[in-house]
Amino acid sequence: MQLKINGNVVEVADQPETPLLWVLRDEIGLTGTKIGCGMGICGACTVHINGEARRSCVTPLAVVEAADIRTIEGLATPNADGSLQLHPVQQAFIDEQTPQCGWCMSGQIMTAAAFLATNPAPTDDEIIEAMGNNICRCGCYVRIKAAVASASQQIMAQQPAAQAQAV
Amino acid sequence: MSDMTPSTPQTFEPAPTPKRRWRMSRRGFLIGVGLVGAGLAVGIPLATPWARLKIVEQFEASGAPSTLPDAPFAWFEVLPDSRIRLYVAKIEMGQGVHTALAQIALEELGIDRADLEIAQATTAVGPLDTFGTSGSTSVSAAYAPLRTAAATLRELLRSEAARQLQQPADQLTLAGRGFTLAGGTQSIAFNDIFANHSGEWEIPEEAPALKDFRDFQVIGTSMPRVDVPAKVTGAAIYGYDMRLEGMKYGAIARPPTLQATLKSAQAGTAANLPGVHTVVIEEGFAGVVADSRSAAHAAVAQLAVDWEMGKAWQQDEIDALVTVGAGDAVTIQNEGNAAAALDRSTTLSVEYRTPLAVQTPLEAQAALAEVTAEGVRVWVSTQLPTSVRELVAAALGVEEEQVEIIPTYIGGGFGRKSGFEVAVEAARLAKAAGVPVHVGWTRSEELRYGYFRPPTHHQFRASVGDDGRIQAIEHLQASGDVAAQFLPAVMMAVMGADFGAYRGAMVHYAIPDRKTAVAHHALPVRTGWWRGLGLLANTFAVESFMDELAHHAGKDPLQFRLDHLADDEMGQRMRAVLTAVAERAGWSTPAPEGRARGIACGRDGGTVVAEIAEVSLDATTGALRVHQVTAAMDCGLIVNPNGAMAQIEGNIMWGVGSTLMEEIRIEEGQVAAGNFDGYPLLSMRDAPQVATVLLPSEDGKPRGVGEPPIAPVAAAIGNALFALTGARVRQLPMTPERIRQSMANG
Numbered sequence: 001m002q003l004k005i006n007g008n009v010v011e012v013a014d015q016p017e018t019p020l021l022w023v024l025r026d027e028i029g030l031t032g033t034k035i036g037c038g039m040g041i042c043g044a045c046t047v048h049i050n051g052e053a054r055r056s057c058v059t060p061l062a063v064v065e066a067a068d069i070r071t072i073e074g075l076a077t078p079n080a081d082g083s084l085q086l087h088p089v090q091q092a093f094i095d096e097q098t099p100q101c102g103w104c105m106s107g108q109i110m111t112a113a114a115f116l117a118t119n120p121a122p123t124d125d126e127i128i129e130a131m132g133n134n135i136c137r138c139g140c141y142v143r144i145k146a147a148v149a150s151a152s153q154q155i156m157a158q159q160p161a162a163q164a165q166a167v
Numbered sequence: 168m169s170d171m172t173p174s175t176p177q178t179f180e181p182a183p184t185p186k187r188r189w190r191m192s193r194r195g196f197l198i199g200v201g202l203v204g205a206g207l208a209v210g211i212p213l214a215t216p217w218a219r220l221k222i223v224e225q226f227e228a229s230g231a232p233s234t235l236p237d238a239p240f241a242w243f244e245v246l247p248d249s250r251i252r253l254y255v256a257k258i259e260m261g262q263g264v265h266t267a268l269a270q271i272a273l274e275e276l277g278i279d280r281a282d283l284e285i286a287q288a289t290t291a292v293g294p295l296d297t298f299g300t301s302g303s304t305s306v307s308a309a310y311a312p313l314r315t316a317a318a319t320l321r322e323l324l325r326s327e328a329a330r331q332l333q334q335p336a337d338q339l340t341l342a343g344r345g346f347t348l349a350g351g352t353q354s355i356a357f358n359d360i361f362a363n364h365s366g367e368w369e370i371p372e373e374a375p376a377l378k379d380f381r382d383f384q385v386i387g388t389s390m391p392r393v394d395v396p397a398k399v400t401g402a403a404i405y406g407y408d409m410r411l412e413g414m415k416y417g418a419i420a421r422p423p424t425l426q427a428t429l430k431s432a433q434a435g436t437a438a439n440l441p442g443v444h445t446v447v448i449e450e451g452f453a454g455v456v457a458d459s460r461s462a463a464h465a466a467v468a469q470l471a472v473d474w475e476m477g478k479a480w481q482q483d484e485i486d487a488l489v490t491v492g493a494g495d496a497v498t499i500q501n502e503g504n505a506a507a508a509l510d511r512s513t514t515l516s517v518e519y520r521t522p523l524a525v526q527t528p529l530e531a532q533a534a535l536a537e538v539t540a541e542g543v544r545v546w547v548s549t550q551l552p553t554s555v556r557e558l559v560a561a562a563l564g565v566e567e568e569q570v571e572i573i574p575t576y577i578g579g580g581f582g583r584k585s586g587f588e589v590a591v592e593a594a595r596l597a598k599a600a601g602v603p604v605h606v607g608w609t610r611s612e613e614l615r616y617g618y619f620r621p622p623t624h625h626q627f628r629a630s631v632g633d634d635g636r637i638q639a640i641e642h643l644q645a646s647g648d649v650a651a652q653f654l655p656a657v658m659m660a661v662m663g664a665d666f667g668a669y670r671g672a673m674v675h676y677a678i679p680d681r682k683t684a685v686a687h688h689a690l691p692v693r694t695g696w697w698r699g700l701g702l703l704a705n706t707f708a709v710e711s712f713m714d715e716l717a718h719h720a721g722k723d724p725l726q727f728r729l730d731h732l733a734d735d736e737m738g739q740r741m742r743a744v745l746t747a748v749a750e751r752a753g754w755s756t757p758a759p760e761g762r763a764r765g766i767a768c769g770r771d772g773g774t775v776v777a778e779i780a781e782v783s784l785d786a787t788t789g790a791l792r793v794h795q796v797t798a799a800m801d802c803g804l805i806v807n808p809n810g811a812m813a814q815i816e817g818n819i820m821w822g823v824g825s826t827l828m829e830e831i832r833i834e835e836g837q838v839a840a841g842n843f844d845g846y847p848l849l850s851m852r853d854a855p856q857v858a859t860v861l862l863p864s865e866d867g868k869p870r871g872v873g874e875p876p877i878a879p880v881a882a883a884i885g886n887a888l889f890a891l892t893g894a895r896v897r898q899l900p901m902t903p904e905r906i907r908q909s910m911a912n913g
Binding site for chain 2: 032139
């Protein structure tokens with residue numbers, strides 16, 4: 001089976017029911033996507049499937065065979081010099097010094113990035129609703145919320161058209 | 168679209184330098200000459216006077232593996248590009264310790280942040296730390312010796328640079344990665360100083376003067392965390408992420424009940440399942456090594472395993488074991504004669520309970536082990552590498568020196584990663600299978616097979632005089648074990664009480680007659696380390712009772728506390744945080760409509776903290792909602808204010824979760840919860856807003872930050888609930904059902 005991950009095609013030999021998470025982590029070595037609960041509750045394993053946030057621990061390969069899969073390793077954009085242009089959400093998580101242990105953060109960032117792509121100027125309540133199913137055991141919620149709000153501002157500043165639309 | 172080759176396993180080598188070799192110099196210091204790389208290293212043992220400072224260097228020649236006569240606490244190396252590397256034994260689990268230690272070192276080194284590299288020590292490379300990363304002690308314990316070591320390295324290099332340049336040392340200014348001569352005519356890089364040196368290093372006769380804390384430029388700033396960039400790109404490697412070429416995955420047969428033991432096991436059909444590499448059956452242990460985690464778990468389910476089941480314990484039986492009066496109590500605080508005074512007259516007598524709870528860090532236990540003829544290497548998420556080394560060595564029957572424990576980033580510790588089980592499991596499987604084996608626990612394993620925050624029971628009596636002052640108070644406490652599960656029985660016999668279980672239990676108010684007596688119990692469910700140990704439970708009890716007494720005396724709960732503070736240093740510092748938190752939270756002004764506020768305070772080590780919670784009740788669900796928690800903390804000198812605030816925020820979320828929802832229950836001999844559906848954790852929906860006030864340091868001494876702020880949270884919330892409803896909930900968690908019951912009982 002061929003998977004398209006972060007713009008690259010990769011051949012895997014797993015059964016179609018195998019959860020995407022374990023293929024990403026244990027076979028391909030993309031360990032930035034984390035395991036938390038294995039049943040879609042905590043959100044640590046969140047990746048983008050065709051731009052939408054999905055829990056990879058409960059996503060079988062069969063449903064992503066033809067899809068664009070993006071993981072945390074593919075969220076930043078490479079610059080010409082090989083350095084990474086971080087996604088505004090990643091930059092905001094640094095600016096707000098959000099992570100503590102960091103284990104949930106890939107999932108938090110992927111959830112936030114997909115959310116802001118559809119709602120670039122959310123209210124506080126909308127942020128809570130969007131992020132409310134991603135558990136952070138260290139309790140970084142104050143800063144996760146602040147970082148999502150801050151990323152929203154950056155995205156709006158970069159996208160005058162989106163800003164106009166939202167207004 | 169390019170092809171991506173699957174799986175070049177990542178490796179995690181936090182300490183790329185070869186193992187250290189040492190010899191003793193004729194002057195009694197560890198000293199030698201490094202011929203490869205840049206080997207100059209300065210190490211200093213923890214809390215050791217200047218006279219024992221060790222000057223150590225790396226040897227090129229082969230010889231006996233590093234066995235330090237006196238393991239340094241931290242050491243520095245000058246790298247070939249003249250940057251400086253600091254090896255730290257403390258583990259980064261999100262508390263920001265690597266950043267704080269970097270700041271302490273930078274302050275005295277005087278180099279740029281970019282020129283200091285932080286490297287995680289392993290048990291073979293870098294300093295050893297037998298204490299582990301726990302107890303909110305990492306920064307306060309490192310503060311003095313690390314500054315001394317940094318200043319010593321700086322002056323050592325300066326005096327040698329002066330010798331080489333034939334200039335007075337006081338004419339040399341540290342600039343970039345070296346020294347520059349006054350006037351700028353000459354400069355010399357750190358590594359050139361090292362490379363041009365021959366013979367022994369001159370150890371300064373006196374300890375270099377350290378900066379006065381009022382002159383600090385790096386300590387006390389919110390320097391960005393060194394570990395954060397890797398944590399937003401997925402690049403940070405944790406124990407669960409470790410990979411090696413040729414590795415397999417392990418799973419272990421787990422007992423169906425708390426007390427079940429393995430009678431016998433046979434491979435059954437497991438060995439024939441696809442992907443199975445090795446079935447491992449040893450004394451008391453049955454596991455499988457397979458090509459994938461799912462194959463390993465599927466095969467474990469097919470093992471023919473016979474368990475001695477043991478008693479099927481129920482929750483109420485465990486609660487009964489943890490009840491004041493059951494077992495021998497040890498009096499840990501006794502001033503005046505509280506019992507006699509209270510036997511004559513008792514104003515109020517109440518009791519509190521807190522439940523079993525579990526740390527359940529989001530990264531479950533995980534380790535990768537490689538066992539070869541050369542030795543054993545284990546990459547593991549651990550707070551206590553030296554203990555892991557000891558237990559892995561014992562399990563494999565090898566010498567400790569043959570085992571290297573390589574700590575990774577930790578995906579949440581909270582006391583749970585002071586355990587060692589997963590490293591031993593991975594090592595046993597790796598040895599039996601002859602391949603590197605990774606074991607990563609499932610959430611169900613993480614919830615059921617670790618150790619738990621113990622249940623507690625508290626009985627209070629107090630008498631209050633007509634003047635509104637407490638005359639006598641007694642706190643009788645019972646708890647499941649905390650430290651007692653981990654420390655040698657002889658040590659516990661000497662100590663009598665379990666310091667973990669009674670942490671926070673003493674009454675520190677100025678009350679003439681006061682007594683605290685505690686009893687700890689080994690339970691059929693294993694209990695142990697949890698963030699702050701007994702701090703949350705005990706402070707919940709003491710500070711809820713103080714609130715009850717305040718209301719009984721008709722006093723404002725803040726004023727009542729202030730009235731009872733001791734007039735000593737701790738009392739004065741507590742007064743300052745209580746006053747500060749009240750001002751910040753607007754204590755003297757009414758709460759918004761439908762809400763009320765509660766106050767509580769706590770102390771731990773030398774840190775004092777006061778918190779005010781603002782709550783409401785959801786009219787539909789009856790659920791307690793915590794809108795805001797304001798905290799004021801005096802933890803002495805603060806190395807990184809933003810980091811300290813982050814620790815306060817995290818502790819408050821832990822406290823809120825414990826107050827609202829966290830409870831482990833035992834049913835039919837097993838932990839009922841098998842995943843987060845059975846043990847919900849606080850989410851952003853239930854998270855309060857947090858405001859923090861950090862009180863400025865008066866004396867320049869850093870104190871603990873990582874746990875103390877958890878102390879007052881539950882009491883502040885319960886006290887707010889009482890202010891809102893007149894109902895006192897004396898049992899955690901404060902579920903809608905318990906709140907309804909309490910309100911119905913008036």
